[in-house]
Amino acid sequence: MLEARNIRKTFHSEGGETPALRDVGLTVRPGEFVAIVGRSGSGKTTLLNVLSTLLAPDAGELLYHGEDVTAFSPARLNSLRRKDFSVVFQFHYLLPYLSARENVLLPYLRGLGRVTPAVRERADACLARVGLADKGNMLPGHLSGGEQQRVAIARALAKETAVLFADEPTGNLDRATGESVMELLSGLGGDGLAVVMVTHDDGFAARADRVVRMADGAVVG
Amino acid sequence: MNLLTIPLRNLRRKWLKSALLALVFGLGVTSIVALDYVSTVVGHSLEKKLTAFGANILVMPGAEKLHLGYGGFSLGEMSLGETSLPEAATEARVRSIGLSERISVVAPKLVAVAHADGAPVGLVGVRWDREKVLKGYWALNGAFPDTENGLVAGAAAAARLGLSPGSKVTLDGREAVVTGVLAPTGGDDDAVLFSGMAFCQALAGTPDRVSFVEVAALCAGCPIEEIVGQLRSALPGTEVKALQSVVKQRMLSVDFVRRLVLTVSLVILFIACCMVGVTMLSSVNERIREIGLLRSLGFSRAGIFSIFCYEALLIGLFAGVAGYGAGFLLSGRILGVLDMAKGAAITFDPAHMAMTCLLILAVSVLSAFFPAWKASAVEPSRALVSL
Structure with missing residues (x-):
């Protein structure tokens, strides 16, 4: 479904060039839970950003259902991000002035048309799935860190995408909260949703179907 | 949402x-x-307020002017056709144009020649209420007439005829009283006598006739040409002219x-x-x-x-x-x-x-x-x- 071939990415700065990815290849199948692990600076977050189309690679191909998305127009990329890919970041990035339910509804906002009751129900179902059925009207500031991250996951789930990318989703959470978030993520594959997660925690990575190890910008195992 | x-x-x-x-x-x-x-x-x-400094449109009879001269001698100009306008009808038509709300003052004038105690002098018949608005710049020694036979004398005419406020004068056999004398204006007003319209028309034997009509139009928000155009349409056979210098100065x-x-x-x-x-x-x-x-x-x-x-x-x-x-x-x-x-x-x-x-x-x-x-x-x- 999603295949990266010979991906290269180099960051340029005043201090010189830093190769972040060196001919990286990776395949993700529908419903698969893939964990990318490695030390800090190994290139795992850069790979996730390239896979989720948030970052364009310098070279290589990123095939989604056989089409190279690196050649997509900005409009097609937007459509891909809206319909097929969703991302959960290390930090939840909830809009502080919208309620939990409204944050989950964000991907559905288009122009001045109001969201339909069906979409609202979908958002509520996603909140219920992450255990926040009764907190839809609360502002993010009134939720705990774990609950905020759950809302972010609900927002990603609401889009009904094919692939969910998660970048250190437990990075800002305590162990117990992190465990509950991991439990949630590892149970998503049953719907055919592929999950690609970056983590530095081998314990959490062990819950994945497949673990990809990275070091110095390359896949090493 | x-x-x-x-x-x-x-x-x-x-x-x-x-x-x-x-x-x-x-x-x-x-x-x-x-x-x-x-x-x-x-x-x-x-x-x-600027209207008090004069009219900006003139309505005159559409008479054709013929310059007479022969053998190097100029015999002056001769007007052919109508040389006067009907006062009431002209004013009514001026007030009937589409932009009539822009018309501030309509001041008819009848110019005649009279003899003051035997001396020839120009006499201009005016409607005093309009003239007072239009000639805000007049400085008058005395007062404006409140009787039909009252006169205002221009500075030069008063000096030539020896008139002062209160002077009595006979104009073509009609008794008149000078109620005021104008301070010099440097214009045509200095050389003539001004009387009420009825007195002048009776003296000239031309009831309801005027020589020309001065119009003061408010030009802010509409071009003077538009008002002039409407006046020309309302007054066929007359000559309607915008006094551009006055218009421009005012605008x-x-x-x-x-x-x-x-x-x-x-x-x-x-x-x-x-x-x-x-x-x-x-x-x-x-x-x-x-x-x-x-x-x-x-x-x-x-x-x-x-x-x-x-x-x-x-x-x-x-x-x-x-x-x-x-x-x-x-x-x-x-x-x-x-x-x-x-x-x-x-x-x-x-x-x-x-x-x-x-x-x-x-x-x-x-x-x-x-x-x-x-x-x-x-x-x-x-x-x-x-x-």
Whole structure:
């Protein structure tokens, strides 16, 4: 479904060039839970950003259902991000002035048309799935860190995408909260949703179907 | 919930900043609206006052002039055809034109030659009530006549005939009394005697006839050519001329007020635009990660652009409506202070308000164009990947 071939990415700065990815290849199948692990600076977050189309690679191909998305127009990329890919970041990035339910509804906002009751129900179902059925009207500031991250996951789930990318989703959470978030993520594959997660925690990575190890910008195992 | 929810909630969250921005922008609109109303009233008042410095349109009989001369001797000009106008009919037609509300004064004149105690002198029959308005620059020693046989003498004519206020004079066998003598004007007025229209018409034996009609038209907001065109259509067979120098001089004074107000308004508007632009720009910088998130959720550049434009639109809407209302009320107060409220009461015009608000909305959105464009150009990778 999603295949990266010979991906290269180099960051340029005043201090010189830093190769972040060196001919990286990776395949993700529908419903698969893939964990990318490695030390800090190994290139795992850069790979996730390239896979989720948030970052364009310098070279290589990123095939989604056989089409190279690196050649997509900005409009097609937007459509891909809206319909097929969703991302959960290390930090939840909830809009502080919208309620939990409204944050989950964000991907559905288009122009001045109001969201339909069906979409609202979908958002509520996603909140219920992450255990926040009764907190839809609360502002993010009134939720705990774990609950905020759950809302972010609900927002990603609401889009009904094919692939969910998660970048250190437990990075800002305590162990117990992190465990509950991991439990949630590892149970998503049953719907055919592929999950690609970056983590530095081998314990959490062990819950994945497949673990990809990275070091110095390359896949090493 | 729709896309407007985001700018609305953001404005509400930062209510103090939003309120201050709307207040400053609204004050700008208030100043512009108040200046516009006050300048309109002051401009009209100024133009009416300028009417006292003479007419700007002449209506004359359409007589053909024939220059007579032979063998190097000039025998002067001879008028062919009608040499006078019917007074009542001419005035009625002048008042009947489409732009009749722009006609301030209609002053008919009958020019005749009379003999004052045997000495020839030009006699001009006038309607005193109109003449007083039109000849605001006259300095009179004595008073205007209040009887039919009263006369006002030009400075040179009075000196030549030895007239002073209270002098009695016989004009072609008719007794008349000089009630006032004009100070020298440097114009044609100095050499003639002025009488009431009825006295002059009786003396000349031409009842209801006048030699020409002076018209003072208010030109602010409409070109003099348009009034002249309508007069020509209403008065076929006559010659209607605009006294361009008078018109231009008068318009210059009125236009000066309007130009001054326009310049001040543009400066205020520019400052208000800068305020909106700078505030929106700082808002974009503050919300860079929010923009990155929205882009990662699949929001298009146009979608991000529209969020910031809506925000500016909401501020502009508040500033436009509140500013207009405040400006209207303020202009009433200013005119009251200037003691001009009675003469020219301002009236609330919903169409004017709608146009002003639309303009403010457009200006507000235009001010937010660069910040909105900058926001739309944010790449999610740049905003979020640095994590």
